[in-house]
Amino acid sequence: MTGRRRWSTDEILDAAAELLRTSDADSFSVRKLAAVLGTDSSSLYRHFRSKTELLRAVADRILAAAMDDYRPQGDWKQRITALALHVREAFGQQPELAAVWGRYASSGTGSRLAMEEVLHALRTSGLPDEQIPAQYHRITILIAALIASDAGISTIxxxxxxxxxxxxxxxxxxxxxxxxxxxxxxxxxxxxxxxxRRAAFEQLLAAQLAHIETTI
Structure with missing residues:
Protein backbone atom coordinates (compact mmCIF):
# COMPACT_ATOMS: atom_id res chain seq x y z
CA MET A 1 0.00 0.00 0.00
CA THR A 2 1.44 3.35 -0.98
CA GLY A 3 1.63 5.96 1.77
CA ARG A 4 0.49 9.51 1.45
CA ARG A 5 2.77 11.89 -0.34
CA ARG A 6 5.10 13.97 1.78
CA TRP A 7 4.73 17.64 0.89
CA SER A 8 7.69 19.98 1.13
CA THR A 9 7.48 23.28 3.00
CA ASP A 10 7.60 25.22 -0.27
CA GLU A 11 4.81 23.12 -1.78
CA ILE A 12 2.66 23.71 1.30
CA LEU A 13 3.25 27.46 1.09
CA ASP A 14 2.43 27.48 -2.63
CA ALA A 15 -0.84 25.67 -1.98
CA ALA A 16 -1.69 27.97 0.93
CA ALA A 17 -1.05 31.05 -1.22
CA GLU A 18 -3.31 29.67 -3.95
CA LEU A 19 -6.06 28.90 -1.44
CA LEU A 20 -5.80 32.43 -0.06
CA ARG A 21 -6.43 33.82 -3.53
CA THR A 22 -10.03 32.71 -3.22
CA SER A 23 -10.57 33.08 0.54
CA ASP A 24 -9.57 35.39 3.35
CA ALA A 25 -7.40 34.77 6.40
CA ASP A 26 -10.41 34.36 8.68
CA SER A 27 -11.98 31.54 6.64
CA PHE A 28 -8.61 29.93 5.86
CA SER A 29 -7.78 26.89 7.96
CA VAL A 30 -5.09 24.23 8.13
CA ARG A 31 -7.83 21.62 7.71
CA LYS A 32 -8.95 23.18 4.40
CA LEU A 33 -5.36 23.33 3.20
CA ALA A 34 -4.82 19.69 4.16
CA ALA A 35 -7.93 18.72 2.17
CA VAL A 36 -6.59 20.55 -0.90
CA LEU A 37 -3.30 18.66 -0.57
CA GLY A 38 -5.01 15.34 0.07
CA THR A 39 -3.41 14.87 3.45
CA ASP A 40 -4.28 15.36 7.11
CA SER A 41 -3.70 18.41 9.30
CA SER A 42 -1.17 16.65 11.49
CA SER A 43 1.24 16.30 8.56
CA LEU A 44 1.15 20.08 8.03
CA TYR A 45 1.71 20.79 11.70
CA ARG A 46 5.08 19.09 11.34
CA HIS A 47 6.08 22.10 9.21
CA PHE A 48 4.12 24.86 10.97
CA ARG A 49 3.03 24.90 14.59
CA SER A 50 -0.11 26.96 14.02
CA LYS A 51 -2.32 28.62 11.43
CA THR A 52 -0.80 31.99 12.33
CA GLU A 53 2.73 30.73 11.77
CA LEU A 54 1.70 29.35 8.39
CA LEU A 55 0.03 32.62 7.36
CA ARG A 56 3.10 34.59 8.39
CA ALA A 57 5.28 32.33 6.28
CA VAL A 58 3.06 32.69 3.21
CA ALA A 59 3.01 36.49 3.48
CA ASP A 60 6.74 36.60 4.04
CA ARG A 61 7.34 34.75 0.78
CA ILE A 62 5.57 37.54 -1.09
CA LEU A 63 7.72 40.08 0.71
CA ALA A 64 10.92 38.11 0.06
CA ALA A 65 10.14 37.83 -3.66
CA ALA A 66 9.50 41.57 -3.80
CA MET A 67 12.82 42.28 -2.12
CA ASP A 68 14.64 40.01 -4.58
CA ASP A 69 13.41 42.28 -7.41
CA TYR A 70 14.09 45.52 -5.55
CA ARG A 71 17.12 47.61 -6.52
CA PRO A 72 17.86 50.62 -4.25
CA GLN A 73 18.45 53.92 -6.06
CA GLY A 74 18.52 57.58 -5.12
CA ASP A 75 18.72 59.26 -1.74
CA TRP A 76 17.30 57.84 1.47
CA LYS A 77 13.79 59.21 0.89
CA GLN A 78 13.68 57.91 -2.68
CA ARG A 79 14.85 54.48 -1.52
CA ILE A 80 12.20 54.17 1.17
CA THR A 81 9.49 55.42 -1.19
CA ALA A 82 10.57 53.05 -3.96
CA LEU A 83 10.63 50.14 -1.50
CA ALA A 84 7.16 50.96 -0.19
CA LEU A 85 5.68 51.17 -3.70
CA HIS A 86 7.46 47.98 -4.75
CA VAL A 87 6.06 46.05 -1.78
CA ARG A 88 2.64 47.60 -2.38
CA GLU A 89 2.71 46.37 -5.96
CA ALA A 90 3.76 42.87 -4.91
CA PHE A 91 0.96 42.51 -2.36
CA GLY A 92 -1.50 44.19 -4.71
CA GLN A 93 -1.34 41.08 -6.89
CA GLN A 94 -2.54 39.00 -3.95
CA PRO A 95 -4.52 41.31 -1.66
CA GLU A 96 -5.62 38.62 0.78
CA LEU A 97 -1.97 38.13 1.68
CA ALA A 98 -1.53 41.88 2.09
CA ALA A 99 -4.16 41.78 4.79
CA VAL A 100 -2.36 38.83 6.39
CA TRP A 101 0.95 40.70 6.38
CA GLY A 102 -0.64 43.80 7.84
CA ARG A 103 -2.26 41.76 10.59
CA TYR A 104 0.47 39.32 11.54
CA ALA A 105 3.70 40.79 10.12
CA SER A 106 6.54 38.25 10.24
CA SER A 107 10.09 37.60 11.26
CA GLY A 108 11.11 35.76 8.09
CA THR A 109 13.72 36.49 5.45
CA GLY A 110 11.51 38.92 3.54
CA SER A 111 10.83 40.91 6.68
CA ARG A 112 14.52 41.09 7.54
CA LEU A 113 15.43 42.21 4.03
CA ALA A 114 12.88 45.04 4.15
CA MET A 115 13.98 45.97 7.66
CA GLU A 116 17.63 46.11 6.59
CA GLU A 117 16.85 48.41 3.65
CA VAL A 118 14.73 50.87 5.63
CA LEU A 119 17.18 51.00 8.53
CA HIS A 120 20.11 51.46 6.16
CA ALA A 121 18.31 54.25 4.29
CA LEU A 122 17.54 56.03 7.56
CA ARG A 123 21.13 55.70 8.67
CA THR A 124 22.38 57.35 5.48
CA SER A 125 19.95 60.23 6.06
CA GLY A 126 22.04 61.68 8.85
CA LEU A 127 19.49 60.84 11.52
CA PRO A 128 21.21 60.06 14.84
CA ASP A 129 21.40 56.33 15.55
CA GLU A 130 19.38 56.65 18.76
CA GLN A 131 16.40 58.04 16.80
CA ILE A 132 16.44 55.49 13.98
CA PRO A 133 14.55 52.59 15.65
CA ALA A 134 11.57 54.79 16.57
CA GLN A 135 11.39 56.35 13.11
CA TYR A 136 11.74 52.94 11.48
CA HIS A 137 8.81 51.72 13.57
CA ARG A 138 6.58 54.61 12.48
CA ILE A 139 7.45 54.16 8.81
CA THR A 140 6.77 50.43 8.94
CA ILE A 141 3.41 50.90 10.66
CA LEU A 142 2.40 53.47 8.06
CA ILE A 143 3.43 51.32 5.09
CA ALA A 144 1.79 48.17 6.47
CA ALA A 145 -1.42 50.04 7.28
CA LEU A 146 -1.63 51.65 3.85
CA ILE A 147 -0.96 48.38 2.04
CA ALA A 148 -3.49 46.48 4.16
CA SER A 149 -6.04 49.24 3.54
CA ASP A 150 -5.46 48.95 -0.20
CA ALA A 151 -6.02 45.22 0.08
CA GLY A 152 -9.39 45.76 1.72
CA ILE A 153 -10.53 47.87 -1.22
CA SER A 154 -9.15 45.62 -3.94
CA THR A 155 -10.80 42.44 -2.65
CA ILE A 156 -14.33 43.70 -3.24
CA ARG A 197 -5.33 55.76 -3.52
CA ARG A 198 -1.88 55.64 -5.08
CA ALA A 199 -1.46 59.41 -4.84
CA ALA A 200 -2.72 59.37 -1.25
CA PHE A 201 -0.29 56.54 -0.43
CA GLU A 202 2.68 58.50 -1.77
CA GLN A 203 1.61 61.77 -0.14
CA LEU A 204 1.17 60.23 3.30
CA LEU A 205 4.54 58.51 3.09
CA ALA A 206 6.19 61.68 1.78
CA ALA A 207 4.76 63.65 4.70
CA GLN A 208 6.23 61.18 7.19
CA LEU A 209 9.64 61.28 5.49
CA ALA A 210 9.54 65.09 5.37
CA HIS A 211 8.82 65.10 9.10
CA ILE A 212 11.89 62.95 9.68
CA GLU A 213 13.95 65.26 7.50
CA THR A 214 13.06 68.26 9.66
CA THR A 215 14.54 66.51 12.71
CA ILE A 216 17.92 65.90 11.04
Missing amino acids: TPAEYEQGRELFRVAVLGADPERFPTVAHFARDLRPLGVD
Whole structure:
Protein backbone atom coordinates (compact mmCIF):
# COMPACT_ATOMS: atom_id res chain seq x y z
CA MET A 1 0.00 0.00 0.00
CA THR A 2 1.44 3.35 -0.98
CA GLY A 3 1.63 5.96 1.77
CA ARG A 4 0.49 9.51 1.45
CA ARG A 5 2.77 11.89 -0.34
CA ARG A 6 5.10 13.97 1.78
CA TRP A 7 4.73 17.64 0.89
CA SER A 8 7.69 19.98 1.13
CA THR A 9 7.48 23.28 3.00
CA ASP A 10 7.60 25.22 -0.27
CA GLU A 11 4.81 23.12 -1.78
CA ILE A 12 2.66 23.71 1.30
CA LEU A 13 3.25 27.46 1.09
CA ASP A 14 2.43 27.48 -2.63
CA ALA A 15 -0.84 25.67 -1.98
CA ALA A 16 -1.69 27.97 0.93
CA ALA A 17 -1.05 31.05 -1.22
CA GLU A 18 -3.31 29.67 -3.95
CA LEU A 19 -6.06 28.90 -1.44
CA LEU A 20 -5.80 32.43 -0.06
CA ARG A 21 -6.43 33.82 -3.53
CA THR A 22 -10.03 32.71 -3.22
CA SER A 23 -10.57 33.08 0.54
CA ASP A 24 -9.57 35.39 3.35
CA ALA A 25 -7.40 34.77 6.40
CA ASP A 26 -10.41 34.36 8.68
CA SER A 27 -11.98 31.54 6.64
CA PHE A 28 -8.61 29.93 5.86
CA SER A 29 -7.78 26.89 7.96
CA VAL A 30 -5.09 24.23 8.13
CA ARG A 31 -7.83 21.62 7.71
CA LYS A 32 -8.95 23.18 4.40
CA LEU A 33 -5.36 23.33 3.20
CA ALA A 34 -4.82 19.69 4.16
CA ALA A 35 -7.93 18.72 2.17
CA VAL A 36 -6.59 20.55 -0.90
CA LEU A 37 -3.30 18.66 -0.57
CA GLY A 38 -5.01 15.34 0.07
CA THR A 39 -3.41 14.87 3.45
CA ASP A 40 -4.28 15.36 7.11
CA SER A 41 -3.70 18.41 9.30
CA SER A 42 -1.17 16.65 11.49
CA SER A 43 1.24 16.30 8.56
CA LEU A 44 1.15 20.08 8.03
CA TYR A 45 1.71 20.79 11.70
CA ARG A 46 5.08 19.09 11.34
CA HIS A 47 6.08 22.10 9.21
CA PHE A 48 4.12 24.86 10.97
CA ARG A 49 3.03 24.90 14.59
CA SER A 50 -0.11 26.96 14.02
CA LYS A 51 -2.32 28.62 11.43
CA THR A 52 -0.80 31.99 12.33
CA GLU A 53 2.73 30.73 11.77
CA LEU A 54 1.70 29.35 8.39
CA LEU A 55 0.03 32.62 7.36
CA ARG A 56 3.10 34.59 8.39
CA ALA A 57 5.28 32.33 6.28
CA VAL A 58 3.06 32.69 3.21
CA ALA A 59 3.01 36.49 3.48
CA ASP A 60 6.74 36.60 4.04
CA ARG A 61 7.34 34.75 0.78
CA ILE A 62 5.57 37.54 -1.09
CA LEU A 63 7.72 40.08 0.71
CA ALA A 64 10.92 38.11 0.06
CA ALA A 65 10.14 37.83 -3.66
CA ALA A 66 9.50 41.57 -3.80
CA MET A 67 12.82 42.28 -2.12
CA ASP A 68 14.64 40.01 -4.58
CA ASP A 69 13.41 42.28 -7.41
CA TYR A 70 14.09 45.52 -5.55
CA ARG A 71 17.12 47.61 -6.52
CA PRO A 72 17.86 50.62 -4.25
CA GLN A 73 18.45 53.92 -6.06
CA GLY A 74 18.52 57.58 -5.12
CA ASP A 75 18.72 59.26 -1.74
CA TRP A 76 17.30 57.84 1.47
CA LYS A 77 13.79 59.21 0.89
CA GLN A 78 13.68 57.91 -2.68
CA ARG A 79 14.85 54.48 -1.52
CA ILE A 80 12.20 54.17 1.17
CA THR A 81 9.49 55.42 -1.19
CA ALA A 82 10.57 53.05 -3.96
CA LEU A 83 10.63 50.14 -1.50
CA ALA A 84 7.16 50.96 -0.19
CA LEU A 85 5.68 51.17 -3.70
CA HIS A 86 7.46 47.98 -4.75
CA VAL A 87 6.06 46.05 -1.78
CA ARG A 88 2.64 47.60 -2.38
CA GLU A 89 2.71 46.37 -5.96
CA ALA A 90 3.76 42.87 -4.91
CA PHE A 91 0.96 42.51 -2.36
CA GLY A 92 -1.50 44.19 -4.71
CA GLN A 93 -1.34 41.08 -6.89
CA GLN A 94 -2.54 39.00 -3.95
CA PRO A 95 -4.52 41.31 -1.66
CA GLU A 96 -5.62 38.62 0.78
CA LEU A 97 -1.97 38.13 1.68
CA ALA A 98 -1.53 41.88 2.09
CA ALA A 99 -4.16 41.78 4.79
CA VAL A 100 -2.36 38.83 6.39
CA TRP A 101 0.95 40.70 6.38
CA GLY A 102 -0.64 43.80 7.84
CA ARG A 103 -2.26 41.76 10.59
CA TYR A 104 0.47 39.32 11.54
CA ALA A 105 3.70 40.79 10.12
CA SER A 106 6.54 38.25 10.24
CA SER A 107 10.09 37.60 11.26
CA GLY A 108 11.11 35.76 8.09
CA THR A 109 13.72 36.49 5.45
CA GLY A 110 11.51 38.92 3.54
CA SER A 111 10.83 40.91 6.68
CA ARG A 112 14.52 41.09 7.54
CA LEU A 113 15.43 42.21 4.03
CA ALA A 114 12.88 45.04 4.15
CA MET A 115 13.98 45.97 7.66
CA GLU A 116 17.63 46.11 6.59
CA GLU A 117 16.85 48.41 3.65
CA VAL A 118 14.73 50.87 5.63
CA LEU A 119 17.18 51.00 8.53
CA HIS A 120 20.11 51.46 6.16
CA ALA A 121 18.31 54.25 4.29
CA LEU A 122 17.54 56.03 7.56
CA ARG A 123 21.13 55.70 8.67
CA THR A 124 22.38 57.35 5.48
CA SER A 125 19.95 60.23 6.06
CA GLY A 126 22.04 61.68 8.85
CA LEU A 127 19.49 60.84 11.52
CA PRO A 128 21.21 60.06 14.84
CA ASP A 129 21.40 56.33 15.55
CA GLU A 130 19.38 56.65 18.76
CA GLN A 131 16.40 58.04 16.80
CA ILE A 132 16.44 55.49 13.98
CA PRO A 133 14.55 52.59 15.65
CA ALA A 134 11.57 54.79 16.57
CA GLN A 135 11.39 56.35 13.11
CA TYR A 136 11.74 52.94 11.48
CA HIS A 137 8.81 51.72 13.57
CA ARG A 138 6.58 54.61 12.48
CA ILE A 139 7.45 54.16 8.81
CA THR A 140 6.77 50.43 8.94
CA ILE A 141 3.41 50.90 10.66
CA LEU A 142 2.40 53.47 8.06
CA ILE A 143 3.43 51.32 5.09
CA ALA A 144 1.79 48.17 6.47
CA ALA A 145 -1.42 50.04 7.28
CA LEU A 146 -1.63 51.65 3.85
CA ILE A 147 -0.96 48.38 2.04
CA ALA A 148 -3.49 46.48 4.16
CA SER A 149 -6.04 49.24 3.54
CA ASP A 150 -5.46 48.95 -0.20
CA ALA A 151 -6.02 45.22 0.08
CA GLY A 152 -9.39 45.76 1.72
CA ILE A 153 -10.53 47.87 -1.22
CA SER A 154 -9.15 45.62 -3.94
CA THR A 155 -10.80 42.44 -2.65
CA ILE A 156 -14.33 43.70 -3.24
CA THR A 157 -16.06 43.01 -6.54
CA PRO A 158 -16.67 45.77 -9.14
CA ALA A 159 -20.38 45.63 -8.33
CA GLU A 160 -19.69 46.05 -4.62
CA TYR A 161 -17.32 48.92 -5.34
CA GLU A 162 -19.89 50.76 -7.46
CA GLN A 163 -22.55 50.15 -4.84
CA GLY A 164 -20.23 51.65 -2.25
CA ARG A 165 -19.59 54.70 -4.42
CA GLU A 166 -23.31 55.24 -4.86
CA LEU A 167 -23.95 54.91 -1.13
CA PHE A 168 -21.16 57.41 -0.51
CA ARG A 169 -22.69 59.90 -2.93
CA VAL A 170 -26.11 59.52 -1.33
CA ALA A 171 -24.72 59.87 2.19
CA VAL A 172 -22.60 62.93 1.38
CA LEU A 173 -24.68 64.83 -1.16
CA GLY A 174 -27.82 64.08 0.80
CA ALA A 175 -26.37 65.13 4.16
CA ASP A 176 -28.68 67.38 6.16
CA PRO A 177 -26.94 70.80 6.10
CA GLU A 178 -28.34 71.68 9.50
CA ARG A 179 -27.00 68.56 11.21
CA PHE A 180 -23.87 68.14 9.06
CA PRO A 181 -23.08 71.67 7.86
CA THR A 182 -19.39 71.06 7.14
CA VAL A 183 -20.07 67.84 5.23
CA ALA A 184 -22.68 69.64 3.17
CA HIS A 185 -20.24 72.48 2.49
CA PHE A 186 -17.57 70.15 1.05
CA ALA A 187 -19.94 67.49 -0.34
CA ARG A 188 -19.24 68.03 -4.05
CA ASP A 189 -15.47 67.84 -3.53
CA LEU A 190 -15.30 64.79 -1.27
CA ARG A 191 -14.36 61.45 -2.84
CA PRO A 192 -14.76 57.83 -1.70
CA LEU A 193 -11.77 56.13 -0.06
CA GLY A 194 -11.18 53.96 -3.12
CA VAL A 195 -10.44 56.93 -5.39
CA ASP A 196 -6.85 57.96 -6.20
CA ARG A 197 -5.33 55.76 -3.52
CA ARG A 198 -1.88 55.64 -5.08
CA ALA A 199 -1.46 59.41 -4.84
CA ALA A 200 -2.72 59.37 -1.25
CA PHE A 201 -0.29 56.54 -0.43
CA GLU A 202 2.68 58.50 -1.77
CA GLN A 203 1.61 61.77 -0.14
CA LEU A 204 1.17 60.23 3.30
CA LEU A 205 4.54 58.51 3.09
CA ALA A 206 6.19 61.68 1.78
CA ALA A 207 4.76 63.65 4.70
CA GLN A 208 6.23 61.18 7.19
CA LEU A 209 9.64 61.28 5.49
CA ALA A 210 9.54 65.09 5.37
CA HIS A 211 8.82 65.10 9.10
CA ILE A 212 11.89 62.95 9.68
CA GLU A 213 13.95 65.26 7.50
CA THR A 214 13.06 68.26 9.66
CA THR A 215 14.54 66.51 12.71
CA ILE A 216 17.92 65.90 11.04
